[in-house]
Amino acid sequence: MSTPAPLCIAMHAADNVAIVANDGGLPAGTVLPGGLVLLDKVPQAHKVALVDIPEGGAVRRYNVAIGYAIQSIAAGSWVHERLLHMPEARALDGLPMATVKPPAMEPLEGYTFEGYRNADGSVGTRNILAITQTVQCVAGVTAFAVQRIKAELLPRYPHVDDVVALEHGYGCGVAIDAPDAAVPIRTLRNISLNPNFGGEVMVVSLGCEKLQPERLLPPGSIPLVDQRTLQQAPLDVVCLQDEAHVGFMSMVESILRQAEEHLERLNARRRETVPASELVVGVQCGGSDAFSGVTANPAVGFCTDLLVRAGATVMFSEVTEVRDGIDQLTARAATPEVAQALIDQMAWYDAYLARGRVDRSANTTPGNKQGGLSNIVEKAMGSIVKSGTAPISGVLAPGAKLAQKGLVYAATPASDFICGTLQLAAGMNLHVFTTGRGTPYGLAACPVIKVATRSDLARRWHDLMDVNAGRIADGQASIEDVGWELFRLMLDVASGRRKTWAEHWKLHNALVLFNPAPVT
Amino acid sequence: MSTPAPLCIAMHAADNVAIVANDGGLPAGTVLPGGLVLLDKVPQAHKVALVDIPEGGAVRRYNVAIGYAIQSIAAGSWVHERLLHMPEARALDGLPMATVKPPAMEPLEGYTFEGYRNADGSVGTRNILAITQTVQCVAGVTAFAVQRIKAELLPRYPHVDDVVALEHGYGCGVAIDAPDAAVPIRTLRNISLNPNFGGEVMVVSLGCEKLQPERLLPPGSIPLVDQRTLQQAPLDVVCLQDEAHVGFMSMVESILRQAEEHLERLNARRRETVPASELVVGVQCGGSDAFSGVTANPAVGFCTDLLVRAGATVMFSEVTEVRDGIDQLTARAATPEVAQALIDQMAWYDAYLARGRVDRSANTTPGNKQGGLSNIVEKAMGSIVKSGTAPISGVLAPGAKLAQKGLVYAATPASDFICGTLQLAAGMNLHVFTTGRGTPYGLAACPVIKVATRSDLARRWHDLMDVNAGRIADGQASIEDVGWELFRLMLDVASGRRKTWAEHWKLHNALVLFNPAPVT
Ligand SMILES: [Ca+2]
Ligand SMILES: [Ca+2]
Ligand SMILES: [Ca+2]
Ligand SMILES: [Ca+2]
Ligand SMILES: [Ca+2]
Incomplete structure (x- = not known):
């Protein structure tokens, strides 16, 4: 050799x-x-x-x-x-506001995928029954019921991909009226409405928890219509403390009975051809190294531009990883209002970190440094490139739900599992995750396409990495080549023609909520 | 009728x-x-x-x-x-400091249980292989490996009760050098050392995470001695990013290989007769109603006195539920130093809540109020009674490990799952949980005995509640009767002669860490 x-x-x-x-x-x-x-x-x-x-x-x-x-x-x-x-963080005043006027991007037409069209107009890439939980207290019972649903019911509904319990650590023992409690509550609400769940919302509640079902999903938050009456359908809640429940199995049976109603409706759905503009892609990086900003993230950035040209939605996130490039982002904002919304999110996060007596430099990891990233400034420059070159058309607060297309900045912590959880809440139907050091990250609710920054990692983790962007550093492929490969793979994965490796092995990380408010 | x-x-x-x-x-x-x-x-x-x-x-x-x-x-x-x-919270100055000198309690002798004696002197009530994880990133791979361990290995080790992945949402994407990050880190460290895990510590690490294995479990933190060399044994870590791992299954095989070493040692252990003083009981209440302070909690308090008289350790917790009775607690402290440590924990929590712009009144739930509890003062008076009448011999900060016997105040949030997680870290080998509204709470690492405050709940949840303290309100049993019944049941459960209902159904709540520091 x-x-x-x-x-x-x-x-x-x-x-x-x-x-x-x-x-x-x-x-x-x-x-x-x-x-x-x-x-x-x-x-x-x-x-x-x-x-x-x-x-x-x-x-x-x-x-x-x-x-x-x-x-x-x-x-x-x-x-x-x-x-x-390390330089000081860029001050948040005097920033360029929507000053960059990039040439209009040529529309990219004719790309489609096979998706599940929902009543609210969104499109799922998977057809999953999600069971929303108001509180961690019900997680054990729900997990027991989900095992039985998978064993006894799911085989009879072959068009349903999976049943997923939306377990989390919130819902009681928290300061639910604290100003910042809005973040975890809206996150849970909006995850329940993720396009991959087909608009079928069922809730398991304990009964005495702080996060009551009506607070989690107030009337009007679910676009559910009873087809017989054309009225807003009532929220479907199994309450464990309901007096009708006598014995543990009666609770389990209630969950199975309700699940079956939703499974029947989900099972009647079929994929149909939809334009690529129905993709809602969340991009993030984790376990980054100095190649992240050279190979995988630029390829994702190129693909982001393709998606935006195709009329799709792309979210980039990770506040501490864009903080040092805020001037680039405000300049690229489509309007001064969008630029200001970006600044507001940075300012909120600066204050949040300061309350805990840290700053953005708390972001970098031992692995980042071993991987050649000296500090958060260098890491941020390599992270931000995932956003490509399109104008930033909107900004989402943590846990909020998307209401527009194009390139959107969804403010989240950089933590992989928290960022993924918040992007699910925003309405992500496909996730792209780049990694240099390697992580077996996956989500139960949404396919995760993993992109390796180095060929060495792609070789060793051959059955965990979906795309090898290391070929760019090896001189075997261009950024454009890998960007197009990723774009085509996204359409295949979104259509269910290809599974990601995380789906193949059923590797699921937990939902981890961003709760800036106190627990009690 | x-x-x-x-x-x-x-x-x-x-x-x-x-x-x-x-x-x-x-x-x-x-x-x-x-x-x-x-x-x-x-x-x-x-x-x-x-x-x-x-x-x-x-x-x-x-x-x-x-x-x-x-x-x-x-x-x-x-x-x-x-x-x-609602009254204002009692100021934290001018409190009575160790002023109550209760008559010496008569020792309670001759009570024993069958437990697993550990090398460090502690005693397990179960014989469980725990797999520690440094970071959420490895949870999917570890869960996959645990399924295979249960299917392929565990049947060959009949004296091992279970294999438990210590999954959590911490480890990276967090401000790990923030002053308050000490809380989640020591919590994870000390959970790994819980007496129910037999001193066998194995760790699955990603490699690039902030919470490196050596930071989680620094040399000297594990009392592991290599029996051949009598030197400190090296930390047993499976690192997924290790270059020797080629392909997903090689990671899984590494975990299985390491697990088998520990399973062999655990399987060689047998229960032996130990005094009741080896019990380390965490008591808490959740889903409380106005009966909690009338039936179940007084019965637990009576049992707490029995345990203390038997030389055992009892922890009570839930800061916001003792805050309004702080004067009772400082008066009952064994020494002025213990009283001051109580005050310090209250002051820390007051400041923590104030940073989030809430106070202790954020504790009560809709269920509490429906259950007749008007506010946190009333709730606290009913909660505190779980601590019985013994002098308070020590105070533990959240996530810290016990170093003494007797009645200890372990400061934790009142959140059921967070409190239970922190009591596990303290070294709990048996958990007592009272409930009025009803919760199916359980832990994988430790038996949870659930005590109903009302006969109506005990009847409806007949296969979830282990003790019915509602008989006290019905006039069918005295507080002493139920306290003794609970004490005897504890010895049976600790010995493995009886399973709790949560164990019977394998109902497990998640470990939920208390992280007062920011995420990044
Ligand atoms: Ca990142
Ligand atoms: Ca990330
Ligand atoms: Ca309580
Ligand atoms: Ca509690
Ligand atoms: Ca879990």
Whole structure:
């Protein structure tokens, strides 16, 4: 096996660092293309100084100062995070407001997928019976009932993909009237209305919990119409404390009886051809490394542009991973109002973190640093690229439900499982997740397409990663190639023609709510 | 069927209200024993005024002013929560510090149970393989592996009761260096060391997460000794990102291989006779009503005294449910230092709630109010009685591990699932849970004995409630009778001779961590 040629990747002509692409990194003494000689061993995905950088000088990547040199750094040196001062966060005043007017994007027409059309106009990519729970107290009984539904009922309803208990840790023992309690409550409400659940809402309630069913799903929140009367259908609630329940099995039987009504309706549905504009894609990254911003995230960004051109909805998220690029985002906002909404979300999160005596720098992980990401500024620049180049047409508060198409900033924590939970609430019907270090992330409610940033990871995790964007660093594919591959895979997965690896193995992460309010 | 006689229960001779005990409440016009005539229909468990109470007058229950009359209330009226002003919280200065010197309690000797003695001296009531997880990211893979362990391995190890994945929503995407992050981290650490897990600690880690295995379980935190070398055994970690893992099944096989080592050791253990002093009992109440403080909680309190006399450990918890009785607790503290530690926990929680712009009154639920509890003061007086009469010998911060016996105040939120999670971390090997409205609460790691406050609930939930304390209100048993019944049942359950209903149905609530720090 011949040694591959040394390969370094710079993101912008003005950058004074590049990252080493080779598996295993490069040893000191390596001569890079162009003649620069490495002074240190540089691990894969880590940065090398392309020129001498004086003490206090800006270290530039993505044409942004990701830090300032603590000491002078000679060309050819390994630029690791201990050599950098992190810049202050960009102040939230004086930002460019909707100043970028990109040329209109050419519409992308003729792409379709096979989806489940819902009564409210949304489209599901899966046909799932979801069982909403008001409170953690009922989780054990509901899990017991779901096992029986899967064993006894589901085989009789072959057009239903799955039955999913929407378990969570909220609902009682919480300060439900605290101002910030609106976030977890609307998250749970809106998850119940996710397009993959076909508009069939059934609730298991305890009875004495703070989050009463009528508070979770007040009249009017569910677009359910009784077909016989054309009136708003009553909320379908199984209340365990109902006096009619005598004995445990009577509760289980109530849940099965109600589930069967919904299964019958779900089972009558069929996929139909719908335009690609019905995709509602949530993108996020997790277990990131310095390749995330070089391979997988730019490919996702290219695909985001394709989706927006096709009239679809794409959400990007992760507040602490865009905070340092807020000026790029406000500039790209479609209107000054959208720019202001972006600023409002950043300001809210800054204050939230400050209450806990931390700031955005709490985001980076040991794995990020091992993976070559020096700090949150560098990580953010690589994260933000998932959003492509389209104007930002809207902003969603955490847990809110989408009401528009195009590129939307859905404000969420960067935590993979919390971000995914909030994107489900927004109405996501397909999830794209890029990873450099590797994570077996999956959701029960929605297919998750996982994109590896490195070929090494894609090879080792061959039955967990759905797309290998590492081929971009290997020189075997362009960003455009991988972006198109991802776009086509999305249509296949959305249509149910392909399963993701997470679906194949039934790997499901928990719903983890964002609750900025106290518990009691 | 003859109509039962009207029955009202007052808690103290100085009280000016009593609660109606009869199923279905009592109609207006009912003549109570003693001649008082009801002016209103009074629901079961709700309060009736025993005398005329002037506007502004104190409404006394448990010999405490649970509120002040908003308007004058005539004798025989229904005293519901809308008629009461809630008192301010007791200030945390000037409290009586260890002023009560109760007569020494007579030791209770000769009671034993059959338990699993651990290397660190603690005793398990169950023999469970727990799989610790550093982060939610690995939950799907671990759940897959646990299914295979249960199907393929567990049948070969008949002395092992269960395999439990310690799933949680923490570990990454969190501000891990925030001051309050110490709470969830020590909670997870100490749960891994719960006596029911036999000292066998195995960890599944992703690799890039913030909560690295060495941070979760630093050297010295596990009392594991390699029997060949008598050195500290290395932490047993399966890291999914390990380069040796090629393909999903290689990760699963790694977990199975490691699990088998621990299963072999656990399977070699046998129960032995140990004194009742090895019980570590967590008591809490959930879904409370006005009977909680009349029947179930006093019976638990009597049993708490029995346990303390037997040399065992009893934890009571739920900060917002003792806050209004802090003067009783500081007075009962064994030393002024313990009293101060109580005050410190109350002050910390007051500040925590204030940061979220709420206070202790956020505790009560719709079910509490329907159940006759007017406010948190009344609820607290009924909750605190679970602690019996013994001196308080120690105070635990949330998530900390017990280091002493006797009656301990373990500070936790009142949320049932969060309180239970924190009591597991403290080292609980048996859980007692009282409920008036009814909850099917259970834990995978520890038996939960559920005590009903009302006979009506005990009858309807006959295969979920383990003890019926409602017989106290029915006049069929005394507090002492039920306290002794509970004590004997505890020894049977701890010995594995009896299963709780939650164990019978395998009803498990999730571990829900108390994380007062921000997520990122
Ligand atoms: Ca990310
Ligand atoms: Ca993420
Ligand atoms: Ca309670
Ligand atoms: Ca509780
Ligand atoms: Ca779960």
